[in-house]
Amino acid sequence: MLREIDLKAGTWLRYDPCWLPAEEATALLAALLAETAFEERPVVTSEAVILQPRRVGWAGELPYHYSGQTLPPRGVGPVLAALWPRIEEAVGARFNHAVLNRYRDGRDHMGLHADNEPELGREPVIAALSLGATREFRLELKHRRAIKRTLRLPHGSLLVMGGACQHKWRHAVPRAPVEVGERLNVTFRWLHGPPGWRAPGARTEAPPPGEQTEEP
Numbered sequence: 019m020l021r022e023i024d025l026k027a028g029t030w031l032r033y034d035p036c037w038l039p040a041e042e043a044t045a046l047l048a049a050l051l052a053e054t055a056f057e058e059r060p061v062v063t064s065e066a067v068i069l070q071p072r073r074v075g076w077a078g079e080l081p082y083h084y085s086g087q088t089l090p091p092r093g094v095g096p097v098l099a100a101l102w103p104r105i106e107e108a109v110g111a112r113f114n115h116a117v118l119n120r121y122r123d124g125r126d127h128m129g130l131h132a133d134n135e136p137e138l139g140r141e142p143v144i145a146a147l148s149l150g151a152t153r154e155f156r157l158e159l160k161h162r163r164a165i166k167r168t169l170r171l172p173h174g175s176l177l178v179m180g181g182a183c184q185h186k187w188r189h190a191v192p193r194a195p196v197e198v199g200e201r202l203n204v205t206f207r208w209l210h211g212p213p214g215w216r217a218p219g220a221r222t223e224a225p226p227p228g229e230q231t232e233e234p
């Protein structure tokens with residue numbers, strides 16, 4: 019069952035450390051790894067182009083732009099398609115895009131960033147299913163970096179970020195010892211439109227790029 023963690027500042031997380039039983043999570047991990055085409059994607063900043071320190075797969079009818087690069091539309095495989103409505107039902111929200119981040123070992127990681135692209139809307143609900151090795155998930159308040167929270171995301175756990183999470187906090191999956199095994203994280207989002215979409219009446223300028231682009 020998802021339990022709410024109140025992060026204050028209008029932010030909530032919902033978290034279930036064992037949303038899927040271990041056996042089912044293991045079978046799902048193998049099936050998703052087999053059906054997904056993973057790529058090495060870039061992070062593009064004004065100073066440099068580096069590669070994301072992990073492999074990435076995705077699915078959705080709209081292109082998704084983050085970290086200076088765009089994932090083009092891509093179809094949903096049958097395994098992911100079967101998982102999708104279960105996640106929507108558990109979370110009580112609809113999603114039209116999924117990103118699959120594959121951390122091959124503890125060296126693969128994700129730098130601090132926020133998912134605050136305008137096309138995600140003002141207070142996006144983002145659901146993340148973790149499969150495989152347990153990794154740390156760190157949150158840091160944007161304007162008072164000393165304020166941090168850390169969760170451990172085990173095999174079969176489901177985390178939902180909502181409220182002001184993407185506007186007030188950044189999150190990361192830090193490096194871990196190399197011997198930490200493979201992990202797959204599947205995040206589900208709702209894209210209101212293609213890159214550049216703005217909510218009616220929203221400010222025309224995008225959020226500061228440094229917040230969307232992950233830190234190395």
Ligand SMILES: O=C(O)CCC(=O)C(=O)O
Nearest residue numbers: 117119133146191203205
């Ligand atoms: O791998 C994870 O747990 C985090 C994924 C994430 O932060 C993202 O997709 O924005």
